[in-house]
């Protein structure tokens with residue numbers, strides 16, 4: 001369980017539109033909140049969250065960030081409990097979740113591939129990379145393969161445009177950045193992650 | 203002890219960072235030469251130079267050397283310390299054109315250590331303002347400096363501040379807009395990560411000037427390191443009594459909090475940002491009332507960009523006239539740009555206003571990648587325009603860029619070469635705006651969608667003459683009637699390309715041809731038999747088996763089977779594949 005939680009932490013940091021810092025290779029080390037003790041029950045976690053944010057004006061988005069950094073997405077029952085605790089209608093919560101790209105309603109795949117489609121990467125051939133991955137994995141952007149192994153996200157500018165085209169795949173200790181990619185390399189990278197135990201060894 | 207020469211070392215190669223090894227070697231050679239006491243070699247985390255191998259900056263003499271190999275160190279040290287021989291060949295020249303005001307500390311100080319910031323005159327401006335100045339004189343100084351907002355619109359900062367200052371409502375807020383949404387730009391991230399205290403100090407000064415009690419950092423959640431650095435900076439400022447109650451014994455109280463964005467471009471727009479901080483969907487509000495009058499929870503609020511705020515402390519320190527002396531008549535100071543695209547040295551640069559685009563692209567950035575011909579540069583991201591080669595001497599300033607139909611924007615500068623299609627690029631930007639439109643107002647929601655549909659049609663080779671006029675008409679409607687600047691400016695990339703590259707649109711519509719071969723539905727790949735060496739590389743690599751033939755008869759592409767992926771074009775070593 002501990003491992004899974006950790007993993008989710010990293011997923012959330014790197015949701016849609018993620019950018020990364022290359023020089024510092026910082027992703028994953030810095031999360032938005034300290035991880036809650038995994039032994040806590042869901043109710044306790046939500047109650048803790050609600051206590052933290054209840055008295056702060058306009059903090060619904062911050063509370064949702066905490067939920068997502070814990071679970072990797074916003075599960076429906078958590079949203080319902082949060083609504084109850086914060087005394088806001090569930091519709092308000094969903095209104096916010098669905099507006100912002102960062103919040104997810106479904107659990108993330110094991111390996112999250114985020115391909116940058118910012119301007120620099122677009123010019124340098126990112127659309128072809130996406131096409132290649134889509135045909136290799138048989139999914140469209142935003143989808144997860146049926147075995148839950150891969151998820152393909154298209155993100156906006158990872159902030160390392162000098163290395164375009166860029167994609168990241170999340171690993172235990174943060175996100176791995178693959179730079180200056182070609183079609184061929186993409187296939188190799190996916191093959192690497194397809195091997196059983198590929199990520200655990202890292 | 204005699205004066206030491208301080209060297210900053212940095213591995214600027216883009217794929218790995220061997221700065222530490224380089225430093226060890228550097229120090230070892232210094233020891234061997236017996237000069238270790240007269241130098242200090244410090245690892246820098248970023249010097250604003252990229253892809254130039256090992257870079258060494260001589261801090262005492264302010265000279266930067268680039269592309270130094272391990273084997274050159276001995277020669278380098280002999281020349282710089284002992285004065286034997288010369289190292290002029292390594293001198294890095296681009297630095298001369300840059301002027302680092304906002305980025306002055308980035309890469310030089312440890313951003314997580316307030317002491318290092320203080321050693322660079324950090325928080326001196328705050329002390330000066332609180333002890334020697336009044337809010338009015340702070341605003342006056344800002345007025346003298348002529349600083350305009352760096353977030354895009356270029357509104358004079360002092361004016362915004364004085365609106366809030368003169369409001370009757372005493373509850374006021376300061377917001378730092380760090381929701382950098384422009385794809386292909388990362389100036390604000392670098393400032394937040396490299397010099398967070400400068401922004402914090404700017405926030406406190408802004409708070410003092412307008413008489414606010416609270417400030418918010420609105421940072422995109424996708425910048426975890428920036429968030430952490432600002433968190434640390436705020437914590438340290440509280441510890442030192444630079445935030446909180448009775449700051450430096452002046453009786454001024456100010457608190458800072460962080461709020462995170464959640465991946466919505468429109469939340470960079472100031473009224474949408476306010477909604478988002480209030481915990482709602484980020485949809486813009488009609489203006490007026492302007493935020494300086496009725497912003498967060500309907501109290502006067504000023505919203506400033508990261509770069510704007512990072513300049514404030516230095517203006518207070520050095521006086522408004524100092525900044526006013528840099529730049530053009532209407533645009534003062536410097537601007538940070540993220541140069542990307544088809545350019546040799548992509549990266550961050552800070553230039554004084556008034557430098558021409560050509561000087562930036564060809565001088566600092568080293569020109570177009572692979573020696574190809576420059577087609578156009580784009581500034582301002584999805585809200586900006588495309589500037590063709592013939593206007594490359596346009597000066598970088600709010601007024602000059604506006605004159606040619608673009609905007610300064612937040613600092614994205616994208617270089618395009620002949621391989622880029624001037625119908626495809628605006629289509630890319632427009633798609634971005636359509637996806638990011640919040641949907642609140644019809645001109646933006648529907649207009650953007652319809653424009654995109656027309657562009658898609660043109661790119662597929664199904665465009666007709668009337669489409670071009672229709673594009674112009676919808677664009678005008680969006681510019682006039684959209685609620686916020688997202689919709690008002692979304693047509694800009696389309697309009698500017700139509701203005702400067704009408705021939706390209708005509709080709710797409712009339713001849714059904716895409717010069718650059720980007721509009722894949724229209725291109726055809728054929729094999730030029732005179733260049734073909736019958737190596738079969740294309741046959742082997744074609745993913746759909748569309749290429750067939752024999753050594754004797756030559757090879758041909760089956761146009762029905764071809765999926766126009768361009769693989770054959772890429773793999774052919776003899777340029778025998780023709781893309782038309």
Ligand SMILES: Cc1cc2nc3c(=O)[nH]c(=O)nc-3n(C[C@H](O)[C@H](O)[C@H](O)COP(=O)(O)O)c2cc1C
Pocket residue numbers: 350351352353354355356357359379380381382383384467468469470471472473505506507508510511612686687688
């Ligand atoms: C769609 C849209 C996106 C924007 N994104 C940003 C942004 O990412 N960062 C920013 O500082 N300003 C952004 N702005 C501009 C802000 O609305 C506002 O003008 C700016 O933050 C004011 O600060 P300044 O006066 O210091 O420039 C955006 C505007 C629009 C219309």
Ligand code: FES
Pocket residue numbers: 116117118119120121122156157158159160161162164165166385386387
């Ligand atoms: S555009 Fe891809 S990293 Fe910036």
